[in-house]
Amino acid sequence: MNKSELIDAIAADAGISKGAAKKALESFVNNVSGSLAKGGRVSLVGFGSFSVSERAAREGRNPQSGETIKIAAKKVVKFKPGAELDGGVNS
Template sequence: MNKSELIDAMAADAGVSKGQAKAALESFLNNVSGTLKKGGRVSLVGFGSWSVSSRAARDGRNPQTGKAIKIAAKKVVKFKGGAELDAAVNKK
């Protein structure tokens, strides 16, 4: 499912226009991104939680040449699915 398909599904489920669904989705994404950018955590009980962690600088190898390279430190976003999401995905 891509973004426009998600907007269509949200509009149909909620009985709102596609424009309203798009605005709601954009607001959700902006708020999650903003919270993570500040180093916060976003938790939706049953669905899952997003958090930010730091990845240390490390040495790596260029797969084409085998030459050693330095990989810079950076922050990465992590998502951990909640129990209800896990149950829904694994339901037979």
């Protein structure tokens, strides 16, 4: 499912226009992104939790030349599915 298909599904399920569904989805994404950028955590019971963790600097290899390169430390977003989501996929 891509973004436009998700917007169509939200609009159909909620009985709202596609424009309203698009605004709602964009608001959700912006608010989750904003909270994570501030170092927060977003937890949706039954769906899952978004959090930020730090990945340490490390050495890697350039696959074309085989030469060793340094990969900088960075922050990454992690998602842990909730019990209902995990159960729905694995049932």
